[in-house]
Amino acid sequence: MILTEGQLQDLLDKSLAELPPGADWAVVLEGSIAEGFGNPSSDIDFLLVARSEADLPTMPSLLFVDGRRVEIRTRSVRQLADQFRALQEGARRPGRLSEDLLNRCQRLLNSHPLRGHDLVDQVKATLPAERFARIAADWWAHRARQSLRHAMALLCLGETDEAVDWTRAGLVQTIKSWAAGQGETYLEPKWLSMQLDRTDRPDVRDRYWELETAAPAPGDADAARAHLTACLAFAGELGLTGVPCRPERLTVERVAGVTTWQTDERVHVVRGRREVFALGERAGAVWRSLVPGRPLPQVLAAASDTGVTRPGPLLAAFVRYGLVRLAWKGGGTVTPTLPLAAPPGPVTPPPSTAQPLLSVRGAAVSGPDAIDLVPLPAERFAAATMALVWSNVVVENAIEDLTGALQRGQWRVAELTARRAVHAALRGLFSAYGVNPLPADSDLVRRIDLLPPAARQFRARAEELLRRTIDSAEAGGEVLAELRDYVALVRGTAGADAFPLSFDSADTWRATLELGYDWLRIGAYLDAELPLEEARDLLASNGAQPHQAA
Incomplete structure (x- = not known):
């Protein structure tokens, strides 16, 4: 280790002096220094083990002692027993085994005891080192298979550079699996070079570094394929199964x-x-x-x-x-x-x-x-699109009513239906921008400032149309013409410029129903609020009118 036993005991005494007095701890040194790695910047990781069944906090305390950063973690004997039990149960499915759990168990098993040696030995004995090495090797092997298979898929899809990255990841995971089988179980890969030096297999070490440094240049698909093939062959030599070079699998x-x-x-x-x-x-x-x-x-x-x-x-x-x-x-x-x-x-x-x-x-x-x-939750997306379609149906209905009222000289009726058409068009505009639920009709014009600047051009024209009175055929004709222009402008912005003339003929009404049915199906699937109760009948009839003969 880079620190002597005396230095470690001195750091421990000074660290414990900053903790509340009274506890009787067994203490171990964990992490890279305990493993024989480390450097002057490495943390000093002390784990304090309590002879109790208590739930002690997982979060470490961070101290600064003699110019070094010291992490203090605590665990009770019962918590450690639970960790080892969970690890052995989870080892049956390496793909679901928690990295954090594996890391905690590894650090304790390879720790250096400082106090309470008998208790530390007792805790470690519950999971033999050979059994842990097998669990760690299987865990790394599972990840190596996944990474190498993913790299194979990415090469097939033409994602060359990403495939190279995953090939390198699979190579690291393969060598970590092999090293774990040799007893080098420390998880973090940054000390891999020192781990490989300690395995006493220079042939494996040298071949790994040869492959690791031979990563292809960006965009070179042939070199990426050759590199993956070489890494798969090396993985097979180290005992990794389940990754033949067969993309058809x-x-x-x-x-x-x-x-x-x-x-x-x-x-x-x-x-x-x-x-x-x-x-x-x-x-x-x-x-x-x-x-x-x-x-x-x-x-x-x-x-x-x-x-x-x-x-x-x-x-x-x-x-x-x-x-x-x-x-x-x-x-x-x-x-x-x-x-x-x-x-x-x-x-x-x-x-x-x-x-x-x-x-x-x-x-x-x-x-x-x-x-x-789409920057809307799915339910709001469906509700807004249904409201967009329905608002345009209301526009068509209001223009039809306005036309009929003008033909009969019903000026008051014409005024109200013209305003209804303006409000319905604005509802469509708001819906196109994802506003849902909608403001009240009486508030729509004032709330145009909720929309992006490009949509605010509609406010003045809407206010003008809402103020217009109709007291003659000539005035009504002007309002109808201006209203049609306004609706066309709004629809052009809201992507509804090709909306069917719903009430013009049987064909246009059928086109309207088909359009509405597409959106109603999505809305019903997402449990969005339907724009009107009759829509349920359209859903039940699969988009057909409920009383239409076959």
């Missing part, structure tokens, strides 16, 4: 809670009933080509048949976002993990900045390859 599978909803040409993918991803034209084509259960090379070939030039990166993004998963035949889901890093799991990208967010045809996207996260 990788399959693309569904993910629980991920559903697809298409409106017009826009594909929406809902993840976990909480998040909505809107896919651009090319991303949507690749998504529609997926057939779960097929080998990855076949999935890639089918995606290429859509006309998308490079579908691999899009498929990789689907995996990254947890919209599909990769599996290894006979080996379950591929879940690569790095030690001492963020836990594995689906990535959530920053929310899309496309504005307006929504249109009657689907969520806005940033481009044809986009896999954009």
